[in-house]
Amino acid sequence: MTAAEIKFIKKLHQKKYRKEEQKYFVEGRKLYEEALKNCPDLIESVYYTKSEDQPENQKNSELISEKEMSRISALKNPSPFLVLLKMSPLNLTNSNRSLFLEDIKDPGNMGTIIRSADWFGIEKIYVSSECVDLYNPKVIQATMGSFFRVNFEETTATELASQSIPLYGATLDGESIHTIEFPDEVCLVIGNESKGIQENTAELLTRKIFIPGKGKAESLNASVAAGIVLFAMNR
Amino acid sequence: MTAAEIKFIKKLHQKKYRKEEQKYFVEGRKLYEEALKNCPDLIESVYYTKSEDQPENQKNSELISEKEMSRISALKNPSPFLVLLKMSPLNLTNSNRSLFLEDIKDPGNMGTIIRSADWFGIEKIYVSSECVDLYNPKVIQATMGSFFRVNFEETTATELASQSIPLYGATLDGESIHTIEFPDEVCLVIGNESKGIQENTAELLTRKIFIPGKGKAESLNASVAAGIVLFAMNR
Numbered sequence: 001m002t003a004a005e006i007k008f009i010k011k012l013h014q015k016k017y018r019k020e021e022q023k024y025f026v027e028g029r030k031l032y033e034e035a036l037k038n039c040p041d042l043i044e045s046v047y048y049t050k051s052e053d054q055p056e057n058q059k060n061s062e063l064i065s066e067k068e069m070s071r072i073s074a075l076k077n078p079s080p081f082l083v084l085l086k087m088s089p090l091n092l093t094n095s096n097r098s099l100f101l102e103d104i105k106d107p108g109n110m111g112t113i114i115r116s117a118d119w120f121g122i123e124k125i126y127v128s129s130e131c132v133d134l135y136n137p138k139v140i141q142a143t144m145g146s147f148f149r150v151n152f153e154e155t156t157a158t159e160l161a162s163q164s165i166p167l168y169g170a171t172l173d174g175e176s177i178h179t180i181e182f183p184d185e186v187c188l189v190i191g192n193e194s195k196g197i198q199e200n201t202a203e204l205l206t207r208k209i210f211i212p213g214k215g216k217a218e219s220l221n222a223s224v225a226a227g228i229v230l231f232a233m234n235r
Numbered sequence: 236m237t238a239a240e241i242k243f244i245k246k247l248h249q250k251k252y253r254k255e256e257q258k259y260f261v262e263g264r265k266l267y268e269e270a271l272k273n274c275p276d277l278i279e280s281v282y283y284t285k286s287e288d289q290p291e292n293q294k295n296s297e298l299i300s301e302k303e304m305s306r307i308s309a310l311k312n313p314s315p316f317l318v319l320l321k322m323s324p325l326n327l328t329n330s331n332r333s334l335f336l337e338d339i340k341d342p343g344n345m346g347t348i349i350r351s352a353d354w355f356g357i358e359k360i361y362v363s364s365e366c367v368d369l370y371n372p373k374v375i376q377a378t379m380g381s382f383f384r385v386n387f388e389e390t391t392a393t394e395l396a397s398q399s400i401p402l403y404g405a406t407l408d409g410e411s412i413h414t415i416e417f418p419d420e421v422c423l424v425i426g427n428e429s430k431g432i433q434e435n436t437a438e439l440l441t442r443k444i445f446i447p448g449k450g451k452a453e454s455l456n457a458s459v460a461a462g463i464v465l466f467a468m469n470r
Contacts (some may be wrong), residue, residue, distance in 0.1 A: 038402035108343060112456045115239065121449025148454045178470055214356025217381045221347045227455065231446065231463045235413055 001047065001064045009072040015133040018091065022087045024135040025072075026147075028079040029053075034145030035083055044084040047072070053080055074137040087135070089151050096185035098124040098231070100160060100167070102201060103192035104131050104222060111142020112223040113190065118146030120230040126155045126187070157201040160187055166206040169197050170225050174208030182233045190226045236282065236299045236307075238302050241301020243305040244319065250368040257322045259370040260307075261382075263314040264288075269380030270318055279319040282307070284377070288315055309372040322370070324386050331420035333359040335402070337436060338427035339366045339457060347458040348425065353381035355465040361390045361393060361422065363408050392436040395422055401441040409443030417468045425461045 009025060011017040018024045023044065026035060028158050032055070035043055045060035049069050055061050069078045079093050096187060099117055110132050116123055132139060140147050168182065169189035189205065191197035196219075202208070211220060220228070236319065244260060246252040254258045258279065261270060267290070270278055270358035284304050290296050304313045333354055339345050344407075345367050352360055367374060375382050395402060404424035424440065426432030437443070446455060446463050455463070 012287075065429070112459060115452055115456060116459050118450040119446075119448040119452040119455050123450075142456075144452070144454075149451055211354075212469070213354040214380075214469065215353040215358075216384055217350055217354040217379070219379075220354050220462065221350055221377075221458070223350050224347060224454070224459055227459035228464055228466045231466065234449065 001062060001068050006068065006071055009082070012084075013074055013137075015136070016205055018087075018133070018135050023084060024087060025074075025082055025084050025137070025138075026140050027073060027075055027082050027137065028141070029081050031140065031145060031147075032081045032083045034148050035085060038145075038148035039085075039088075039090055042085045042088055044086055046084075047082045049078075049080045053103075090098040090148065091148070092123045092151055095121065095123050097122055098126060098165075098187045099226070099230075100126040100128075100155070100157065100187050100189045101131055102128045102157065102189060102197060103195070104190065106222075107132050107136050107138035108142050109193060109221070109223040110134070110136075111139045111144075111147075112137070113226045114143040114150055116223070116227045116230055118143075118149050120234050122230065123150055125150055125152050126160065127152060128156065129154055157189065157198075157204050161204040167204060168207045168209055168229075169202065169205040170229050171197055171202065171205075171210060172219065174210035176212050177209045177229065177232050178206065178212065180209055180232070185215045186233070188226070188229055188233070190222055193222045236297060236303050241303065243438065245318070247319075248309055250371070253322075253368070253370050259322060259375075260309075260317055260319050261375050262308060262310055262317050263318050263376070265381075266375065266380060267316045267318050270284060270320060273380075273383035274320075274323075274325055277320045277323055279321055281319075282317045284313075284315045298324050313328055325383065327358045327384075327386055330356065332357055332360050333361060333389070333400075333422045334461070334465075335361040335363075335392065335424045336366055337363045337392065337423050337424060337432060338426065338430070341428055341457075342367050342371050342373035343377050344428060344456070344458040345369070345371075346374045346379075346382075348461045349374070349378040349385055350381040351458070351462040351465055353378075353384050355469050357465065358385055360385055360387050361395060362387060363391065364389055365427075392424065392433075392439050396439040399466055402439060403442045403444055403464075404437065404440040405444060405464050406432055406437065406440075406443045407434070407454065409445035411447050412444045412464065412467050413447065415422075415442065415444055415467070421468070423461070423464050423468070425464075428457045
């Protein structure tokens with residue numbers, strides 16, 4: 001591994017350079033296997049630390065030392081695999097159902113929502129510009145591979161509303177989700193962890209939905225709320 | 236703040252000493268307010284860094300320096316409040332519905348599940364001995380105050396089954412949750428993040444339930460699955 005390669009991957013720890021280079025990396029055998037299964041053409045190179053792990057028929061794979069791996073890894077305990085990929089939309093059928101995530105800041109929440117979306121067959125996720133970067137290694141890790149089965153697009157609620165896509169938003173003052181029927185074409189809006197959906201966005205919603213509770217908690221975690229709405233949409 | 240007090244709270248960063256002393260701490264104004272609302276008698280002392288924050292009518296409250304706070308805090312960015320509490324069961328009405336968490340390891344998942352339980356009115360959570368410590372500061376932070384509205388008890392699935400409590404478990408091979416009716420008395424079993432419910436425990440389940448998906452994800456995040464089952468139980 002050359003000093004220039006090490007420097008290049010270390011730069012990709014920062015969002016700015018990921019965007020500039022249109023490249024990112026993922027770590028761990030599981031994510032490598034998922035990338036291989038879902039988007040092999042986007043893999044640029046694979047670094048691994050154990051000779052017995054050498055990937056078969058993989059162009060640009062390179063055995064590196066554990067010391068080198070710890071220099072390029074974003075993990076406290078580096079895994080034996082690091083995969084460099086190029087950013088590019090995936091080849092997916094367009095379903096009529098999508099998510100719009102507004103200002104989701106926590107990488108764990110973001111990754112978990114992507115994983116739930118994949119579980120419930122949503123292939124398109126719109127994100128606001130204030131969301132945590134999708135290519136943040138913590139986001140990708142939390143998706144457990146679902147990252148490679150969903151397409152992303154940065155947009156605004158105004159733009160979505162102008163396309164006449166019905167927007168259903170999870171709020172604290174909507175109709176009970178138990179009685180709502182979801183149309184075939186719908187975009188679910190999930191708001192920020194602490195502030196919920198922005199006022200401007202709330203005015204654009206076709207319907208506000210609410211998850212009724214019984215206890216005294218003020219709200220649900222954003223990724224739990226998203227999971228419940230996705231579940232209800234699939235009843 | 237005396238050196239002995241600083242040393243005492245620093246010791247409480249470790250599970251071992253929390254257990255030995257039967258004391259723990261929480262940080263942040265929000266958690267202090269929740270403790271005040273839900274279990275004022277369990278508050279032993281309150282440390283705060285800004286004189287304008289002095290709590291009214293609070294015994295044992297002490298203004299300390301930011302330097303002292305950073306020594307006793309478990310947070311990267313210490314908050315202006317740290318509250319010392321004693322461990323003790325809360326005075327709650329016993330509902331017939333409960334959760335059994337088996338080997339939940341991630342503090343964020345544990346805290347999020349407690350928050351969802353509170354949202355859906357569950358006041359009793361059983362935990363296996365292999366779960367992350369409930370008094371771990373990251374767990375408490377993730378509950379967003381719900382920690383003070385739920386009682387906990389360490390137990391085993393065998394013990395619960397011997398009390399004839401119907402155990403419903405979220406598995407990958409159960410009946411679809413869409414058609415399941417939940418009895419008035421039921422304990423929901425949520426398994427470990429990566430291994431799911433243990434085989435021995437699965438044999439004790441009254442009913443296995445499954446959350447049907449559409450996509451290619453292998454599973455849902457444990458706290459999302461718990462949230463969905465709690466939601467379905469409240470339809």
